[in-house]
Amino acid sequence: MRITRILQPILLIGALIFSSSCLKDEYTDTTPKGVFRALWKTMDEHYCFFELKSLDWDSIYQVYDSRVDNRMDSETLFYLMADMLSQLRDGHVNLSAAHDISRYWFAGINQPANYSGEVVARYYLGVDYRSAAGMAYKILDDNVGYIRYSSFENGIGAGNLSQVLSHFSLCQGIIIDVRSNGGGSLVNADILASRFTEQPVHYGYMMYKTGKGHHDFSTPTALTLHPYSGLRWKKPVVVLTNRGCYSATNSFVNIMRQLPLVTIMGDKTGGGGGMPFSSELPNGWSIRFSASPMTDANLHSIEQGLEPDIRVTTDSLSLLKGIDTIIESARRHLHLTPGSL
Amino acid sequence: MNHILCFLLLLCCISPTYSQDRNPDSSQLQINGATHIFTLGMGDYQQKDDYLSPLVYQGYQLHLQYEGWALSHNRSNRLAHQWRATIMAGNSISTSGYSQEPHLYIDGLYGLYTTLHPIRHLTILVGGQAYLWGGALYNSRNTNNPASASGSLELRAAAAAIYKISTKRLPVTLSYQIATPIAGATFALPYGASYYEAFMLESHIPYVAFTSFHNSWMVDHQLSVDLSFQRCTLRLGYIGRYRESDINQIQTAQYYSGFHIGFVVHLAQLTRKNRLNTHANLLY
Numbered sequence: 226m227r228i229t230r231i232l233q234p235i236l237l238i239g240a241l242i243f244s245s246s247c248l249k250d251e252y253t254d255t256t257p258k259g260v261f262r263a264l265w266k267t268m269d270e271h272y273c274f275f276e277l278k279s280l281d282w283d284s285i286y287q288v289y290d291s292r293v294d295n296r297m298d299s300e301t302l303f304y305l306m307a308d309m310l311s312q313l314r315d316g317h318v319n320l321s322a323a324h325d326i327s328r329y330w331f332a333g334i335n336q337p338a339n340y341s342g343e344v345v346a347r348y349y350l351g352v353d354y355r356s357a358a359g360m361a362y363k364i365l366d367d368n369v370g371y372i373r374y375s376s377f378e379n380g381i382g383a384g385n386l387s388q389v390l391s392h393f394s395l396c397q398g399i400i401i402d403v404r405s406n407g408g409g410s411l412v413n414a415d416i417l418a419s420r421f422t423e424q425p426v427h428y429g430y431m432m433y434k435t436g437k438g439h440h441d442f443s444t445p446t447a448l449t450l451h452p453y454s455g456l457r458w459k460k461p462v463v464v465l466t467n468r469g470c471y472s473a474t475n476s477f478v479n480i481m482r483q484l485p486l487v488t489i490m491g492d493k494t495g496g497g498g499g500m501p502f503s504s505e506l507p508n509g510w511s512i513r514f515s516a517s518p519m520t521d522a523n524l525h526s527i528e529q530g531l532e533p534d535i536r537v538t539t540d541s542l543s544l545l546k547g548i549d550t551i552i553e554s555a556r557r558h559l560h561l562t563p564g565s566l
Numbered sequence: 567m568n569h570i571l572c573f574l575l576l577l578c579c580i581s582p583t584y585s586q587d588r589n590p591d592s593s594q595l596q597i598n599g600a601t602h603i604f605t606l607g608m609g610d611y612q613q614k615d616d617y618l619s620p621l622v623y624q625g626y627q628l629h630l631q632y633e634g635w636a637l638s639h640n641r642s643n644r645l646a647h648q649w650r651a652t653i654m655a656g657n658s659i660s661t662s663g664y665s666q667e668p669h670l671y672i673d674g675l676y677g678l679y680t681t682l683h684p685i686r687h688l689t690i691l692v693g694g695q696a697y698l699w700g701g702a703l704y705n706s707r708n709t710n711n712p713a714s715a716s717g718s719l720e721l722r723a724a725a726a727a728i729y730k731i732s733t734k735r736l737p738v739t740l741s742y743q744i745a746t747p748i749a750g751a752t753f754a755l756p757y758g759a760s761y762y763e764a765f766m767l768e769s770h771i772p773y774v775a776f777t778s779f780h781n782s783w784m785v786d787h788q789l790s791v792d793l794s795f796q797r798c799t800l801r802l803g804y805i806g807r808y809r810e811s812d813i814n815q816i817q818t819a820q821y822y823s824g825f826h827i828g829f830v831v832h833l834a835q836l837t838r839k840n841r842l843n844t845h846a847n848l849l850y
Contacts, residue, residue: 248612248821250622434758446769503708505619509662511707
């Protein structure tokens, strides 16, 4: 009897132990139908641009769900879902599997590139350029500074940037070439832009989703650029853009166009005004999507790109001669622009 | 062995100590002795965090725990004091097998209990705990939401039962503890907010939420067997910690079931009369 009185609570505790140790997984349907519906639901609850792009996501579900068959192989399913995602017309939406990553090349694929890496490397940077913090930079022969920054994924150190600007201290102005820069870190965009302003500048807003509904957004948070406390550039700047300027580059252009001595030159940017998040599907495929929309200072979305101040394009004949007409236009503009603040 | 003993004594020095009794007959609190318990364990770990992924991740967790107990009494009652710190780290893999989520958590608590003795050799403790917990989870595949931080301060209802089986050869102590939060505050980002917006911008995103049974529950329990050998007391036990929350439409869950092994150290304090307390007077 005494032993029973001891054993009974132990057995009850054991039941508590083993009955409470299993976490229910509600996301286990790995059939093509299950994966498709998980993808649709993830986008339905998290994607932030349905209203901006006038998309009827429910109708899209009806169209594509009827095409999904549980007998289809994974590659067929992948490309069917990629086709569905392309309806969003968003370069920040990617479905990743072991064999491929879906992507939307936006309208830029049918537009002039307005950039030739080979021409820039051979005829402008040459072999005597300097390199720091992901930037290739050089003083051109007309005393104009040229910076080629190809990715905002490259971290920018304060010391590096100060050295670059110091190197250009006697220059008429600076060209910052961010053409075909696909983006990276917003923090790097802020770091670079902060060298070109003398006072705080309000340049836009950012929101986040507060719920699963298509219209559930937070109050916009004001985005402000603060001047760097150390060395800053006070002379004219030209930022070169094309359709390949996306995501953080698009945000950088949005910041820079607010600054008084900065001119945006080239082609319209590619857009990408939604900070992307990631999630996962039951079969292990990864999905990336725009989650936090950003706007300019007038609450206009920057998702679909920004027009330049001066539209200039390259032409194939000039490129064959080693002449980048956008860079040349920027150089002329800097020589004609009044000096520093 | 001497090095190990010195290390343990150094660790014991960081535990709370109380003033010596100046007058054994006064109403001031007296400490009969402190028990320090060091355990190392591992076990099965399951987790889910909708901020990173809707899938359940399964894996393992290791934990290192220090726990201390002491009794104090005045004329009216006997109180048991508990303090505990745990470091937990592990890794888990998604049900699809394609991604991993390592994690690291630490917690600490202070508990105060009233003691009851319904039958001989059985001590029942009933009381509460102040509990602090924090850490982070990381998913290497994600982009702007690669990590999910956790942190909470809770008031918990707690109870314990300690049963001593005294034999000539091998005294055994069975104990069971259980605690559950009643109310607290936790770090909780809104549904779709990013850490960039919350902490890098001049935003006013609310990231503290009140927790109670309506949006969060947790059970923290341990079952232990202490075997008192001639020179040391060995502890074997099971530890279970289960937590779920649904805050700001983000569901999280952590389920840990593990076993641990360690040892129990009794550090009896000398009273003014230079009398050592016997093992029977200690809680463990």
